[in-house]
Amino acid sequence: xxxxxxxxxxxxxxxxxxxxxxxxxxxxxxxxxxxxxxxxxxxxxxxxxxxxxxxxxxxxxxxxxxxxxxxxxxxxxxxxxxxxxxxxxxxxxxxxxxxxxxxxxxxxxxxxxxxxxxxxxxxxxxxxxxxxxxxxxxxxxxxxxxxxxxxxxxxxxxxxxxxxxxxxxxxxxxxxxxxxxxxxxxxxxxxxxxxxxxxxxxxxxxxxxxxxxxxxxxxxxxxxxxxxxxxxxxxxxxxxxxxxxxxxxxxxxxxxxxxxxxx
Amino acid sequence: xxxxxxxxxxxxxxxxxxxxxxxxxxxxxxxxxxxxxxxxxxxxxxxxxxxxxxxxxxxxxxxxxxxxxxxxxxxxxxxxxxxxxxxxxxxxxxxxxxxxxxxxxxxxxxxxxxxxx
Numbered sequence: 271x272x273x274x275x276x277x278x279x280x281x282x283x284x285x286x287x288x289x290x291x292x293x294x295x296x297x298x299x300x301x302x303x304x305x306x307x308x309x310x311x312x313x314x315x316x317x318x319x320x321x322x323x324x325x326x327x328x329x330x331x332x333x334x335x336x337x338x339x340x341x342x343x344x345x346x347x348x349x350x351x352x353x354x355x356x357x358x359x360x361x362x363x364x365x366x367x368x369x370x371x372x373x374x375x376x377x378x379x380x381x382x383x384x385x386x387x388x389x390x391x392x393x394x395x396x397x398x399x400x401x402x403x404x405x406x407x408x409x410x411x412x413x414x415x416x417x418x419x420x421x422x423x424x425x426x427x428x429x430x431x432x433x434x435x436x437x438x439x440x441x442x443x444x445x446x447x448x449x450x451x452x453x454x455x456x457x458x459x460x461x462x463x464x465x466x467x468x469x470x471x472x473x474x475x476x477x478x479x480x481x482x483x484x485x486x487x488x489x490x491x492x493x494x495x496x497x498x499x500x501x502x503x504x505x506x507x508x509x510x511x512x513x514x515x516x517x518x519x520x521x522x523x524x525x526x527x528x529x530x531x532x533x
Numbered sequence: 534x535x536x537x538x539x540x541x542x543x544x545x546x547x548x549x550x551x552x553x554x555x556x557x558x559x560x561x562x563x564x565x566x567x568x569x570x571x572x573x574x575x576x577x578x579x580x581x582x583x584x585x586x587x588x589x590x591x592x593x594x595x596x597x598x599x600x601x602x603x604x605x606x607x608x609x610x611x612x613x614x615x616x617x618x619x620x621x622x623x624x625x626x627x628x629x630x631x632x633x634x635x636x637x638x639x640x641x642x643x644x645x646x647x648x649x650x
Binding site for chain 1: 536539542544548550555556571573575579588
């Protein structure tokens with residue numbers, strides 16, 4: 271008689287183990303009603319691309335922000351990282367543009383829109399400006415221009431073409447800063463590059479810490495590059511990493527900075 | 534005999550407790566779900582996003598590929614169902630128009646053009 275509680279306890283423990291095994295492993299609650307944040311990582315990335323792409327098409331920032339709120343850990347920096355990943359892996363231009371634009375919009379106050387989307391709904395101007403704490407020296411070595419003033423392109427006007435000598439720079443870069451005529455930086459602008467035997471592209475706005483209209487590409491010393499800003503702009507040629515000199519007389523390749531303005 | 538009955542009662546009680554705990558109190562948490570198991574409102578918004586995106590790029594193949602992630606073979610029907618649900622939920626007319634435009638284009642597209650879910 272005194273052993274009855276032991277038998278009961280044994281039964282409960284075995285039954286509990288069997289019940290849990292059945293409920294968790296054999297026949298778990300069917301998955302339904304999942305939130306976007308419960309999706310597999312690659313599906314989450316696709317979902318984010320879709321949010322960005324929809325925003326790029328509609329310019330509805332409020333809706334895009336509401337959708338992004340479903341991913342509490344995703345902010346402007348994460349979208350920029352995703353844009354870089356997409357650019358590196360698939361080169362899907364529309365996705366990268368959408369992500370860069372959405373990332374830029376998150377970096378602005380609520381209601382303000384990146385200039386690329388602001389044409390339909392004029393809005394507050396972003397306050398970020400490209401920050402290049404570098405010594406900019408007018409270059410005598412570039413392709414001669416008729417005047418140092420604006421060069422007409424299909425979509426953008428070339429305002430400046432300067433060399434940058436920065437001894438602390440890790441590499442030589444071809445940099446572009448793109449803005450509207452009234453000075454608003456333009457993110458998500460595709461910049462195509464070609465050189466003898468190769469081509470590549472980058473987008474503005476993927477390094478928001480340097481400005482929403484900023485983008486760059488690492489140059490190789492001695493190679494001459496051509497650049498096209500926007501989908502159908504003219505090619506800007508003769509871009510070579512300038513030779514800069516350190517204080518001890520040694521030389522190193524400098525960078526090139528293109529400043530462009532939309533028409 | 535009495536011991537067997539007590540053991541059986543314990544088993545039943547324990548199993549019931551295990552099932553309640555495993556199904557209700559602490560069910561399996563899924564972390565690698567696919568879009569096909571999204572909650573209905575998220576699923577409807579997913580379809581609307583595809584329609585909005587399609588508005589921008591007019592890439593029907595891309596739109597079909599994205600919709601096929603939801604696991605329903607009739608993509609046009611899926612978009613029409615979403616439009617009906619969104620209409621009932623009071624969505625703006627322009628959202629419904631975007632869904633209708635996508636549904637119409639999907640219905641007109643040749644079957645071989647669309648991806649297999």
